Amino acid sequence: MNHRTRVLNSETLQFDLGAQTIPVIVERKRIRHIYLYVKSAGRVVISAPVGSTEEEIRRFLTEKRGWLEKNLRNMREQTPKEAESYITEERILLWGEAHPLTYLPDKRFSLSVREQGAVLTAPPDSSRKAREDFIKKQLRMRLHRAVAIRLPFWEGQMRLHARAFTIRDMKSRWGSCNTGTGKITFHLQLISMPPECLDYVIVHELSHLVYPNHSPAFWAHVAAFLPAYKEIRKRMKDY
Numbered sequence: 001m002n003h004r005t006r007v008l009n010s011e012t013l014q015f016d017l018g019a020q021t022i023p024v025i026v027e028r029k030r031i032r033h034i035y036l037y038v039k040s041a042g043r044v045v046i047s048a049p050v051g052s053t054e055e056e057i058r059r060f061l062t063e064k065r066g067w068l069e070k071n072l073r074n075m076r077e078q079t080p081k082e083a084e085s086y087i088t089e090e091r092i093l094l095w096g097e098a099h100p101l102t103y104l105p106d107k108r109f110s111l112s113v114r115e116q117g118a119v120l121t122a123p124p125d126s127s128r129k130a131r132e133d134f135i136k137k138q139l140r141m142r143l144h145r146a147v148a149i150r151l152p153f154w155e156g157q158m159r160l161h162a163r164a165f166t167i168r169d170m171k172s173r174w175g176s177c178n179t180g181t182g183k184i185t186f187h188l189q190l191i192s193m194p195p196e197c198l199d200y201v202i203v204h205e206l207s208h209l210v211y212p213n214h215s216p217a218f219w220a221h222v223a224a225f226l227p228a229y230k231e232i233r234k235r236m237k238d239y
């Protein structure tokens, strides 16, 4: 049976689920049986044969009521909820821009972020935590790629060299520099801020290789490479 058969007409009917009334989209197709789907964001769709009556459809919905309630409940529980400030129920913050997040059930995990919005695909039986972890991993990869480009740029400008860098989900700081090992750590949350914030943290941490403190000489060193650093710092406090 081809469930993708062309929709001949579509209407919405209200179905009473006890505690709530839900809209059900009825799509009539050249098919023999009635099919019920719970789609992303809890959208309920019924595919029905062309000649089926509203009464038949309501009877079918009543029979499937238990199944429907269970699936709607699961979908609500599985929606990615607020975990960190850069992953919220409805959006992903990437480089200072909020992208509305849509979830689509699929066999595989994937995340695509476009101007119109972000789409997360994940297996329907995946837990909320698994989805959040996946998003975090993707964001970490994107930040890693950006640091791998911006850090060498600033190293060239400042004639300083970090031995290595890592990305961590730190609570209180945007970055840190181990002056002993020359290793710089970047906060994962930098991915949510405008790109100049990452530049600022790179310049700041590289400057610690010369001044392992926050002395006036340190700040003069930062300002020499990034004159607007004070404004950037101020903006970062909003994230």
Ligand SMILES: [Zn+2]
Residues within 6 Å of the ligand: 204, 208, 213, 214
């Ligand atoms: Zn510092």
